[in-house]
Amino acid sequence: MAKQVCDLAAGKGISVSQSDEHLRKARTAVKNKSWSGNYDPTREHLNFEVVKGGIVKNIDKSKSIPTRIREILKARGILDPNIGLDKPRYRTVANFILGGSRGQMHRLAFGNQTVILDPGSDNSGITRMKDIEDWAVDMYNFMSKKYGEKNIAAFIVHLDETNPHIHCTILPITEKNKFSWKKVIAGADKFEYRDRMLKLHDELAEVNKKYQLERGDDISRTKAKHRTLEEYHQWEQKELRNKVAKQRITIKEQEDYIINISSDIKRAETKLKGLTTMISNLETIHAEKQLEIDKLQEKLAAGGGDYNGLIEKIVNLKKELKNIEEKLDDKQDKLKKAKTEIGSLILQKDDNEKINLDLQEKQESLVREIERTTLNLQDREMSNMESLALDHFRQSRNSQIKKAEEYEAGLNENERKIIDNYNTAVFGGSPVDDMAAKTNEVVAVATALYFGYIDQAIKFATDHGGGGGGNLPSDWGKKDDEDDWAWRRRSFGMALHLMKPSKKRNLKR
Structure with missing residues (x-):
């Protein structure tokens, strides 16, 4: 019998880049090219979402998932605990991926139709089966009952990738309208978290029985190790090479x-x-x-x-x-x-x-x-780094604008004539200028650091005017307890550090 899939990843919010990929809303040709390697554009029309009341409809691309979240919080009078912080600290999003073994998911989604998975294939004639819609609605109802329907920010079903699956975005909000990852998702400690996850898989298996999907083995017995999406893609590439x-x-x-x-x-x-x-x-x-x-x-x-x-x-x-x-x-x-x-x-x-x-x-x-x-993995990470760069640039710009307003408030009419000096005082030599001029270089260095290409990152930085930030720590690398986005942000920060203008110092690993 086919196995069910239920994967959970915590998030301190969700980026516009992540949202765009879920909704298939490509804002640039680069993203569109990158995504086209991960999914089949000729099957994109088969994607759908499930909304309030368990209604199946076409994906609404007019509102990003961050916008949907803001509207939900505003309507319920809830404040995002990460707003106003220099760096987000609180886990405010639970990203679930629901699915199953490829063969059975294809039968649910496409019936007896043959889907050609080779890149560049034309599957525009494939139609969506009602079974996949019924399964998605049952999954929606299960997640609504488990975590509260009003806490579902998005429930997107992708049928244009190799294996049909659901992206379910849950806000961990209690009945008292408070964010609490532990109360809603994880529990008090790792032992309670394990019990909750075991129970979640057991309960989900009861719903999946009618779709010939059964519970997988307990990883505490199989000793299987959970992989993040990025780790999975890297493992997949290694398997392909093997x-x-x-x-x-x-x-x-x-x-x-x-x-x-x-x-x-x-x-x-x-x-x-x-x-x-x-x-x-x-x-x-x-x-x-x-x-x-x-x-x-x-x-x-x-x-x-x-x-x-x-x-x-x-x-x-x-x-x-x-x-x-x-x-x-x-x-x-x-x-x-x-x-x-x-x-x-x-x-x-x-x-x-x-x-x-x-x-x-x-x-x-x-x-x-x-x-x-390989290209998709690099493009995906470049896109993630570009998203971080955009956020960094926006925050830096807002900070500079605030300084500018404060500076301007203290000027009289005559002093306004020295606006050139004012601009120099506020913006000259700031990280904003460096960022605006070196966005592509910083993203490239950050991506190399993220994948562990340390020597290449250092060489690229020095070849493109960097090298003034000092040496890279000897113990540089991803920490065992560090999630992907924390590691990504740290790589980006180190890239900014490495891309500081050189003072004729040689970087050493």
Whole structure:
């Protein structure tokens, strides 16, 4: 039976970039190109969302998920605890991914229709099945009952990716209209959190029974390790590389097998040729002996020669003829077997050449998939870093505007004439200027640091005018208890540090 999927990730809010991807709202050509590698544009029209009351409708792209959250909080008179903080500290969003094994999810979403998953395929003729809508509504009702329908900020169903799934955005708000990750989601400690998650999976499995999806094994018994989305993509890429390596071994084995079969065919053909020659020679001898017997019998019938001598010769020739016929029968039988053997070997060779060709095509497809996933992973992270850069730039600009207003408030009419000095005092040499001029460079360095390419990040920074921020800490790396967005923000901060103008100092790792 197919397995259900339920993944949970905490968030200290949700970025516009994340929202755009969930809603498939590409604001730039770069994002559109990046996303096109992760999903099938010809199936995007199959996506939908479930809204209040369990109503299925097309995805509303007019409002981002952050906007939806703000409207929910405003209507309920709830303050986002992260507003006003330099860095968000509170987990205000629970990001659930709901799904199941690919085969069963495809049956629910597409029925008996064949969906071609190769990049660039045209699946525009595929239609959405009602089963996937029923499943999504049941999932919506389950999450509504579990966490409160009014706490569901978005419930998006994606049918345009490899495996159909749901992105459910939950606000961890209590009945008293207060944000509390522990009370709503996690519990008091890790033990209660584990119990809650076990219960969640058990309860979800009861709903999923009707859709032939069963609960997966408890990771406390299987010792499986939870992976974040980024870790999953990196693991997926590693698996693809392993598949390519195994394919190469299999292809080499197939090629060796084909060489051996070709040698067997060559030997069988030589044997066949030898048998054919032998049979031809025996048939010639047989004809000569038969002709000799015929002549002796004619002579015997005419009464010429030694009667007893002629009879003896005929008897001996018939014995030779019988011996030749026995040899002919043996060679004919061997010839028949040799022909059968060659036919079988040729079929085997043809089949294995087809298999090898198919393996080579699959290998080429896997190599293309690796290249695509590598670019997608990099593009995805560049997009995330661009989102951080935009937030950083906006916050820095707001801070500068506030300083500007304070500065301007203290100027009289005459002093306003020195506005140039004012601009220099407020904005000159600020991080805002550096950020505006070096956004792309900072994003590139941050992305390299995020993926662990430390030497490349340092070299890029120094080659593009950075290097004034000092050395990178020797213990630089992702901490065991650090989530992806915290690690991403730290990488971005370090990138800003590395991209400070150089004072002719050499960076060392």
